[in-house]
Amino acid sequence: MTSFADLPLRADLVGRSPYGAPQLHVPVTLNVNENTHPVPDEVRADILRRVGAALDEVNRYPDREFTALREALARYLGHDLSPAQLWAANGSNEVLQQVFQAFGGPGRTLLTFPPTYSMYPNYALTTGTAVVEGRRDDDFRLSPETVVAEIERTRPDLVVLAAPNNPTGTPVGLDAVRAAYDAFEGVLVVDEAYGEFMPADAPSALTLLPGRPRLAVSRTMSKAFAFAGARLGYLAADPAFIDALRLVRLPYHLSSLTQAAALGALDHAPLMLRMVDEIRTQRDRTAAGLEALGYRVWPSWTNFLLFGGVEDPRALWQGLLDRGVLIRDLAIPGALRVSAGTAEETDLFLDAMTSLTPVGAR
Numbered sequence: 001m002t003s004f005a006d007l008p009l010r011a012d013l014v015g016r017s018p019y020g021a022p023q024l025h026v027p028v029t030l031n032v033n034e035n036t037h038p039v040p041d042e043v044r045a046d047i048l049r050r051v052g053a054a055l056d057e058v059n060r061y062p063d064r065e066f067t068a069l070r071e072a073l074a075r076y077l078g079h080d081l082s083p084a085q086l087w088a089a090n091g092s093n094e095v096l097q098q099v100f101q102a103f104g105g106p107g108r109t110l111l112t113f114p115p116t117y118s119m120y121p122n123y124a125l126t127t128g129t130a131v132v133e134g135r136r137d138d139d140f141r142l143s144p145e146t147v148v149a150e151i152e153r154t155r156p157d158l159v160v161l162a163a164p165n166n167p168t169g170t171p172v173g174l175d176a177v178r179a180a181y182d183a184f185e186g187v188l189v190v191d192e193a194y195g196e197f198m199p200a201d202a203p204s205a206l207t208l209l210p211g212r213p214r215l216a217v218s219r220t221m222s223k224a225f226a227f228a229g230a231r232l233g234y235l236a237a238d239p240a241f242i243d244a245l246r247l248v249r250l251p252y253h254l255s256s257l258t259q260a261a262a263l264g265a266l267d268h269a270p271l272m273l274r275m276v277d278e279i280r281t282q283r284d285r286t287a288a289g290l291e292a293l294g295y296r297v298w299p300s301w302t303n304f305l306l307f308g309g310v311e312d313p314r315a316l317w318q319g320l321l322d323r324g325v326l327i328r329d330l331a332i333p334g335a336l337r338v339s340a341g342t343a344e345e346t347d348l349f350l351d352a353m354t355s356l357t358p359v360g361a362r
């Protein structure tokens with residue numbers, strides 16, 4: 001059988017493996033930070049109606065500029081954003097890849113702060129962008145001083161800050177974002193994939209957009225909106241930044257069905273987001289349960305937790321899987337990540353953890 005290694009592959013792709021969080025069918029799936037609550041029935045009905053209407057015209061290419069969707073996203077985000085400042089694609093993964101296509105590339109360098117979202121180096125790889133890694137402060141925090149020192153040390157063209165960070169849940173202060181922006185001449189992306197899970201009074205990097213044309217803030221409907229399967233990510237930036245993304249997007253990249261479904265979901269944003277508080281509650285319950293078992297839990301502003309003090313992460317991951325609970329092993333020494341689920345999923349996870357934790361360790 002031929003494997004891709006036998007093909008005349010691009011030299012810089014040789015030896016690489018594709019993104020591969022396991023997709024296993026088990027009763028409790030808490031491994032990729034999805035919202036485990038279903039889309040409410042009335043929203044589902046509206047989405048179906050809109051997708052049906054879009055099907056009437058599916059013989060035609062979709063609105064290439066997804067105008068109605070950009071208007072809806074601007075309304076949803078607020079902060080006086082105009083539709084000209086909004087961009088969307090099939091997941092924030094595609095949005096971020098487009099940023100790399102436009103602003104990265106051969107001869108350019110990405111600065112990233114591991115442990116962080118594993119796809120950033122991947123967008124760099126596929127666009128021929130070099131990667132340098134910055135160090136964090138204790139407990140995965142990022143102070144303005146550290147960010148600036150790392151930018152000055154590595155002189156990047158592109159910096160991506162996941163705020164809050166995945167897989168650690170760590171918040172990033174706006175003072176660090178401001179300092180990063182001022183420390184170099186390149187593009188700064190703040191990835192707020194978990195923005196809706198931040199405390200209500202915590203300001204978004206969206207507030208920093210005015211007067212900062214090299215700053216972009218990306219968001220997604222995959223996490224808080226319970227819309228991961230629909231693939232809709234978006235970004236807010238200066239209109240000129242959006243124009244640059246038009247240079248690299250494929251024509252008609254956002255299907256009319258995707259646009260219709262996203263418009264339906266956004267029209268019911270409060271209902272779609274009503275589970276956010278409940279998810280935060282289950283996250284905090286999970287944290288308390290893990291701490292009671294003797295694990296260390298890092299503070300999280302997201303819908304997941306990183307917990308440490310795990311003697312053998314691979315064995316614990318497997319033990320949970322054997323009990324029907326899938327979480328994530330990101331090869332962080334002594335630690336695993338678990339997404340917050342429903343109350344029932346939380347019970348099942350904590351029960352499994354209790355049975356897998358030696359009594360002496362508690």
Ligand SMILES: *Cc1c(COP(=O)(O)O)cnc(C)c1O
Nearest residue numbers: 091092093117166193220222233
């Ligand atoms: C989940 C995630 C994304 C990607 O989400 P999409 O489903 O592609 O919109 C982006 N950034 C971070 C930090 C994430 O955790």
